[in-house]
Amino acid sequence: MSKPKVAFYWCASCGGCEEAVVDLAEDILGVVSAVDIMFWPVALDFKRHDVEAMPDGSLAVSFINGAVRSSEQHEMVEMLRKKSQAVIAFGSCAHMGGIPGLANMFGRKELLANSYFDVPSVINDQKVLPQTTFDAPEGKLTLPEMWETVKTLDQVIDVDYYLPGCPPPVKIIKEALNAILTGQLPPKGAVLAPDEALCDECPRRDTKPDKIIISKFVRPHQILMDHEKCLLAQGLVCLGPVTRKGCEGSCTKASMPCTGCMGPTSRVVDFGGKALSAIASIVDAKDEREIEAALMEVVDPVGTFYRYSLPTSLLHRRYVQTVKEGE
Amino acid sequence: MSYIYFPGCSLQSTGKPYEESMQAVFAALNIPIKELDDWNCCGATAYMSISELKSFALSARNMALAERQAGAGNSADMVVPCAACYLGLNKAHHYLAENPDLNAKIKGALGVAGLNYSGRARIRHPLDVLVNDIGMKAVTERVKQPLKGMKVACYYGCQLVRPYADFDDQHEPTTMDVIMKALGAEVVDWPLKTRCCGGSLTGTVPDVGQRLSYILLREAKKRGCDVIATACPLCQFNLECYQSEMSRKYEAPVNVPVAYFTQLMGMAFGLDHKKLGLKRLFVPVHAPAAVGGSHVAA
């Protein structure tokens, strides 16, 4: 019988997810022998028309990483959706928008202006901006259009499963692959990682005090960190309590507070809202001014609590006032 | 900070001595005041009874001017000696704060004149300023010729403390008493401090108006006062100007000096009597014998 056909594709992402696949190390051989990789731009020379040529549903699974923020990415993922029986959102960006998702704090205009005019290293006297079409002597040239708003994969196509993480930890990738190969998949829509928060498997969990009350929040560079003690207890904004486990605390192990790349548990509808609620609740202050002061130490709440999930947040992006009705 | 002085019509006519003495006293106490440029009628009682809106507009214009004169960000405290002006402006201040519709109308009207009234302007009476801003310590220190033995009946009149004044009790005011005591005078306690002086009735229904004034004068005299201290030009006028007529009418000699409290302050400060407009009084004030006083009008 023929091996299941799979595709890997990347959208708005850093390439780390591709790395993660490679990080399977020798196990990747197992994967390669178990499946036929039909499409993997980063590693193999296939073209768009090769995918186009595939019959619908001929792919068993497409692993798509990266957020979706351009017409090209949209077109490709819709095509892959057609060709695949299952689509797996691979990594934080496809899952929740990821770091690129923070672009939703701005609009396309601001972003382009920043990259093409404001960046110190740029010299662009003619104020040239990318055009979607350009009439060159050789003929009409086109570029994909960049969207106003960054989308998660499941906001543009139907997604079957999610592999969380930035990048997804090798362990859960393997588990996912085995599940697929053995056909033991959970109900559609599931996140393929344990539905419990990181504290449970954090190496520092036993150093946690019974009551966590914080009088002053600090950032890693502001203190001499205790390398065993619970980071939150040290006043560092660690999102371990909010974030799915599965990474075995690879960051906290390295004295880096959890920033939430694995996303929330299934019981949380808005990662940032929940994270904020948890962190703010444990401030040791009652007086309005004291509370304000203590929480001012939490810089850039959006960047802190929605670092990987702004596009999946209930607000979706920075709200831009629209004109009042009737005006 | 400098106070913005709002004279109103009377202080530069019948109430001249009030203006003179107040300015002299403020100067003596180094209280900076500057007259409001281009001020207009306060929108007084008469006006109010004919056209409320216009009357409020007049008051508002004065307050807007004061805010402009004070300059953005600075407090705009208006010193308003005339009780009627004080009431009128204060009333407008309250009405505009409490009634958005009126406020909007007035804003529009002022806008046309390129003016704006934010509500920042505060309406202050000299009594308020002296007692609450300057303080009795400064006043006492400035006293050169204490009014020893002079019996003063403090008369506040009806408009000053009712209903908007917040610097003194509405029925039992004491600020003027406090000042007179500071001057060394003996304050005659009497219950008519805020009883009507006859007001405009003296002009319209003299019999009634004069009777009301007479009641005050008689009671003050009865309690052995040498002089009645007033804080209102109309009160001063009513109480002082008809005394000979009253004497005839009620067949009882009425002869009680009625001075502005600022004039008495000036006397105690030992200021030049000319500067205090003392000569303008019909019933001369005698400086207390205790300090070898004499008939000042002579």
Added chain:
Amino acid sequence: MSENKSTPKPFEPRIVAFFCNWCTYTAADLAGTARMRYAPNVRVVRIMCSGRLDPQFVLTALREGADGVLIGGCHPGDCHYQEGNYKALRRFSLFKRMLNDLGIEPARVRLEWIAASEGDKVQRVINEMTEAVRALGPLKLEPRALEGLEASLSEKAAELVLTQGETS
């Protein structure tokens, strides 16, 4: 969700209020008993204590089509549960900063301490807030996803919530 937004009739703000059972909800009842008339735009969700208020509730309300959210609790020191309202204040203090960064106008999300006896304050606050939100106009959030998918997704979201009920 947004059919009232698409209709041409003049904009009527839709405001969701979270009132604590002991003070503000009671005050709202009092306003009713006293027949105090006020804007019909606020719909109250009762929680036992403002301390139960999870920022997710506010965000959900906004996402679902509310133009504003009002949170009401007991005055500091008066909490029926000793200090639930302080917890609410802690969360709100950071939350309003985050909402501000996210471009939500401050007037859209408001926290008020209203005691059981302050029926008139319920009336005042609701009227004030309704007008403030009316002045801001409707909150038109970015649709959750591209057309077509939106429906199926909001279905999915509802399912998610339902299943929470099941599994939990």
Added chain:
Amino acid sequence: MSQPNMKSNGTPKVGVYVCHCGINIAHTVDVAETVKFAAKLPYVTVVRDYKFMCSDPGQELIQQDFRDGKVDRVVVASCSPLMHEATFRRALAEAGGNAFMFQMANIREHVSWVTLDKVAATDKAKALIAAAVARVVLHQPLQKTSVPVNPDVLIVGGGISGIHAALTAANAGKKVYLVERDPTIGGHMAKFDKTFPTLDCSACILTPKMSAVRSHPNITLWTYSEVAGVEGYVGNFKVKVRRKPRYVDEELCVGCYECIEACVYKKPRFPDEFNVGLSMRRPIYIPFPQATPLVAVIDPETCAQIKTGKCKHPCVEACLRNAINFDQKEVIEEIDVGAIILATGFKTFDASRVSRYGYGKYPNIYSSLEIERMTNAAGPTGGEVRLTNGEKPKAVGIVHCVGSRDNHTNQWCSRVCCMYSLKLAHLIKERTEAEIYNFYIDMRTPGKGYEEFYERLLKENVHFIRGRVAEISDWAMTPEEEGKLVIRAEDTLVGVVRRIPVDMVVLSVGLEPQADADDVRRLFNISCGKEGWFLERHPKLAPVSTFTDGVFLAGACQGPKDIPDCVAQAGAATAEALALIDAGKVELEPNTAYVLEEVCSGCQTCIGLCPYSAITFDKEKKVAVVNGALCKGCGTCVASCPSGSLQQNLFTDAQILHEIKGVVNYV
């Protein structure tokens, strides 16, 4: 801890019942329209409307549908849940359902009563109904838990209300703690000579009750004491009582006055609180002869020994029983009680706040409370009403509504002033034969025998002038007014301004909340109305209950009252307390928090947040554990649980989120 599981009760079948509440709802909300709307909502199987859902036939509608298996959960759209939630839950339970498969939509207090526009009202009602339906779909069967009730009662305040409450509860066999701030119980009533309208002597009817309190085996009386702290909840309050040192041993002192006679201050020279300053006392004193307990007390503010330590303290020697002890320290008593009755009373209005009445300025102007003492046979003047010059007054003015019915001071009617003014008029006339002038706004004499008493006073030729007094002064206009107090008032019946010269003025001061009412209410976690009186749970249906279960109100701390009303209310409050106690247990709302152990990561965020320390950490399982008995159901922990692994019965995230969707989406 019951955990929701929807599968157990299959696909929800929701019954929606819309109440007209007569016309209270129906006249603004289009009921028919809401019924049509509700029928379209998901999972709704039955929709009905009825004139009065809370009536038996109304409840029967629900019960029948349930028995017929048409519905398994219910939404009633009517009044506030605070009003009738219990009623409908009971109905559902009686029909064999679970009381908590129920949700109420408040379309009366929150809709029909506050909205004028019918369309808007109907829309709002729809939204609330949609929300209730959306939420009830996720409701789960729950069981009420119950805790035993401690049978002891705490009564705060030893005035007539507190005394009556204490005796009633004690006679019912309950252990009672009566805490009074002053050195003696008796309150205001002990200061009066006679009581209206019967004119029976106050002491004669009060002192027996006072000594009954003292001697009652079930009553622990702590005077000169204050409640310092209250913890716990209905049926199980933990109370701290601070007993101030009186420097005289209560057990030893027999109230013989020897120590008082012996005091170094030969002449009493400190204002006597009990006589409201009309007489003087020594630093060591007994408030009045019938004081209960009849024990001397030393005022640390004025006692030379305590202030300077340099006193020969002859009092110590004078006491044959060595009762005096300067080393006495403050004691904190800790008690457990099941119910608390507040009877902290009122204070009288300070007449000097109305400057135009000259109180404190002119001699012979008294507050009514001062005259009460003056007319009291045991008072400072032995019951004689005298001017400062020792003469009898020939004319006395009594000014009603001082500090009552006045927007500058207090808006409310103090309810007792008209009657006690009549009483004082009678007593003064009786003792002085003076002409008495009552200045009143309205005579308010509702009450048994009250109007008759007014009639009687009219026959006694007491003058009544209808009009608020403008001012009282010594300003004489005529010879006969010389040296008198002149009362100026408009006689609104005749339409003239009167000047009445009198020798003495009685200002009938109104009643005000105690100065520290706000601290007290915080202490007991109850509310005050705007005026500062303690707030009852419902002005008509629960006048002695508060919003804090187990705390009841008696007497004037809830609002101005005369003695009969105070006693009646004290009885009512005690009955409520007894009902609570004799039930033996209180059922607790099962809205407690619970942990989803299998998914709790043990992050411990919740533990420090619980005000009742109801959450602990299970070191074995590495999960948080909620103690249902301690949890009060505020939900703070739930809101802060970072992984949504804590939920609250009746307020799960899912239920609230659904309610939100309901309230914004459907209309």
